[in-house]
Amino acid sequence: MSRRPNPRRTGQPGAPLALAAALALAGCAAPVSDRVILLPQPDGAPSAVEVGAGAQRLRLDRPYAVAELRGGTLAPASTDAAAVRQQYGLLLSQQPAAPRHFTLPFESNAQRLAPGAEPVLAELRAALAAMPAPEVVVTGHTDRVGSLEANDRLSLARAEAVRELLVAAGVGRTQISVVGRGEREPLVPTADEVAEPRNRRVEIKLR
Amino acid sequence: MPLSARPPSDGLPPRPTRPARPQAGGLALLLAAAALLGAAPGTSTAQTDAQTAAGSAVAGIVKRSVGDVSLERAGQRLPVRPGTVVQVGDTLRTGADGAAGLTLADDSRLSAGPGTELVLSTFRFDATTQDGQLLVSLWRGTLNLVTGLIGKKAPEQVKVQTRTVVLGVRGTEFIVDSTGATP
Numbered sequence: 085m086s087r088r089p090n091p092r093r094t095g096q097p098g099a100p101l102a103l104a105a106a107l108a109l110a111g112c113a114a115p116v117s118d119r120v121i122l123l124p125q126p127d128g129a130p131s132a133v134e135v136g137a138g139a140q141r142l143r144l145d146r147p148y149a150v151a152e153l154r155g156g157t158l159a160p161a162s163t164d165a166a167a168v169r170q171q172y173g174l175l176l177s178q179q180p181a182a183p184r185h186f187t188l189p190f191e192s193n194a195q196r197l198a199p200g201a202e203p204v205l206a207e208l209r210a211a212l213a214a215m216p217a218p219e220v221v222v223t224g225h226t227d228r229v230g231s232l233e234a235n236d237r238l239s240l241a242r243a244e245a246v247r248e249l250l251v252a253a254g255v256g257r258t259q260i261s262v263v264g265r266g267e268r269e270p271l272v273p274t275a276d277e278v279a280e281p282r283n284r285r286v287e288i289k290l291r
Numbered sequence: 292m293p294l295s296a297r298p299p300s301d302g303l304p305p306r307p308t309r310p311a312r313p314q315a316g317g318l319a320l321l322l323a324a325a326a327l328l329g330a331a332p333g334t335s336t337a338q339t340d341a342q343t344a345a346g347s348a349v350a351g352i353v354k355r356s357v358g359d360v361s362l363e364r365a366g367q368r369l370p371v372r373p374g375t376v377v378q379v380g381d382t383l384r385t386g387a388d389g390a391a392g393l394t395l396a397d398d399s400r401l402s403a404g405p406g407t408e409l410v411l412s413t414f415r416f417d418a419t420t421q422d423g424q425l426l427v428s429l430w431r432g433t434l435n436l437v438t439g440l441i442g443k444k445a446p447e448q449v450k451v452q453t454r455t456v457v458l459g460v461r462g463t464e465f466i467v468d469s470t471g472a473t474p
Contacts, residue, residue, distance in 0.1 A: 118456045119468040123435075131462025137455055144465075153456055172466055175404030175433045178392035180354035182400070182437075216354050217374035219394070223418075236419060263418040291394050 118153040120144065121163060126182075183221075183291035184211055188246070190286065197249055205253050211290055212255065219291050220255060222246050223263040227283040228276045232266055240264025246286045350414040351377040351395040358405070359386030382410045385432065397423055398439030399449075406470065407432025412452075416441060424448045429469050437464045 118137075124147035125131050132145040140158040142151045148168070150161040169176070186208050189198035197205075212218045224242035226235040243262040251257045270283040353375040360371040363382040369375070377383070377393055385391060385407045392402035397416040403409055408430045416423035423441040427434065429451060438460055442449040451458040453469040 115471065117469070117471045118453050119466075119471075120456065120458060121466040121468070122462060123464040123466065125463055131464070133462055133465050134459035136457045136459065145461075151456075156455075158456075168466070172404060172433060172435065172468075174357070174390045175402055175435050175466070178355045178357065178390040178402040178404075179435055179437065180392045180394045180400045180402070183394075183398050217352050219352060221418075261418075265419060265421075268420070289398075291398060 116152045116154045120151045121168060122147060122149050123168070124148070180291070181215070183289050186211075186288040186290065188249075188286065188288060190246070208288065208290070209254065212259075215290065218259060220250065220260045221263060221289040221291065222250065222260060223265055223287045223289065225265050225269055225271070225283060225285050225287070226267050227278065227280040228267045228270065228274055229279050230267075236264050236266040238264070239266045242284075242286055246288070250288075348378050349376050349396065350379050350381075350411055350416075351393045351399075351401070353377060353391055353393045355392040355402070356389075357391070358389035360384070360389045360391045360403075377411060379411055379414045382408060384408050395425070395439060397421070397425070397441045399425060399441065400437040400439070401427065402435045404433035404435075407434065409434060422448075425450070427451045429453045429467050431469055431472055433470060434467045435464070436460075436467070438462075 120133060120135050122131060122133050122144040130145070131147075132143060133151075135142045135144065135151040135158065137153050137156070137158045142158050142160060144151055144160075148163050148165065150163050152159050152161050186204060188204050188208075189200045190196065191198050212220070222243045224239035224244075224246070226239045226242070228235075230238070240262060241264075243264055247257075247260050247262050250260060267283070270280065271285065272280050272282050274280050274283070353371055354373055356371050356373060356375075361384050362369040362371050362375065362377065363384065364378060364380070371383070371391060377395075383391065383393075383403055385403050385405055387405050390402065390404050390407075392400065394400050395414060395416070396418070409432070410428040410430065412428045413424050413426035421440045421444050423445075425438075425441050425448065427436065427450075430453070434451065436451060438446075438449050442460055442463065446461050447459065449460040451460070451467055453467065454472050456467075456469075458465075458467065
């Protein structure tokens with residue numbers, strides 16, 4: 085284990101060199117107390133992390149940018165996908181899978197599944213069977229007709245109705261939670277009080 | 292606005308005391324599906340209702356786990372396996388060969404690498420409004436966080452701290468490595 089550089093001694097001859105050498109060796113057992121690595125987003129969307137240590141600030145805003153804290157000093161570095169895979173393989177292997185979204189077709193009012201629902205249900209059950217400790221989140225939505233509060237209740241009732249359909253279709257009740265999002269998340273943006281059938285819907289999420 | 296103003300095509304009864312049951316046509320389809328699976332419907336709604344209520348004790352669920360992994364809650368050491376519930380204030384510990392991954396109620400995904408000790412210090416999430424707050428304390432080891440709905444709506448509400456570093460999150464996925472931290 086190499087000696088941790090002390091920032092109060094950086095005036096010593098050789099210290100900057102040692103620091104540069106340590107930086108070059110980043111990834112080995114370097115005297116780094118903390119390291120933050122920004123990973124790419126799957127869709128390539130911009131991403132950033134603001135790292136703070138005491139009064140120091142460092143912003144990471146490109147994939148595989150690294151912030152390292154050594155001896156109390158925050159410094160930028162970088163890495164790449166292969167190095168991250170090698171060093172953090174076990175960590176990354178345990179990351180749960182991203183949630184999966186399903187849309188079940190319903191007849192009006194979400195009281196009954198439409199005839200085309202069975203293939204989707206089959207896919208949903210297959211996905212559930214393949215997931216460790218799966219959760220099903222059923223989220224109801226409304227259009228913007230009516231008050232926020234009434235739509236909260238309505239969307240929850242819609243989600244509860246779909247929960248019953250899923251339970252009847254063989255999904256374990258204790259795996260399912262219900263959410264009413266009310267009119268907050270329209271599929272099709274509208275002005276208030278506009279009736280929009282596409283916004284009356286129930287989404288099913290597996291995670 | 293009164294519910295009666297709603298177009299007839301939208302709107303279940305405002306607050307059914309029991310969820311609606313499927314009607315004849317749908318029921319046949321569903322029974323066939325249930326028979327195919329050979330699965331029995333659950334018997335109690337209490338647990339799910341409690342989990343979804345405000346102030347729920349369930350912050351997350353462990354999805355994956357290898358090697359030596361445990362949770363500490365109120366001084367008690369609990370074994371960890373997929374399905375284990377994680378609550379606010381729980382400490383997750385992994386041994387030298389251990390690692391685990393869990394999903395939080397806002398879809399945040401979090402994994403802990405070997406030799407890790409982390410605490411779910413703050414977690415609040417309102418599924419209706421998607422308002423909430425997340426603070427993870429990584430006291431040693433490694434963390435991979437993919438932020439969820441809280442971070443999407445209000446990134447400033449998601450933070451990770453180590454003994455020496457605080458992270459303000461403006462993106463979704465990163466690794467924090469505090470392996471070299473000295474207590």
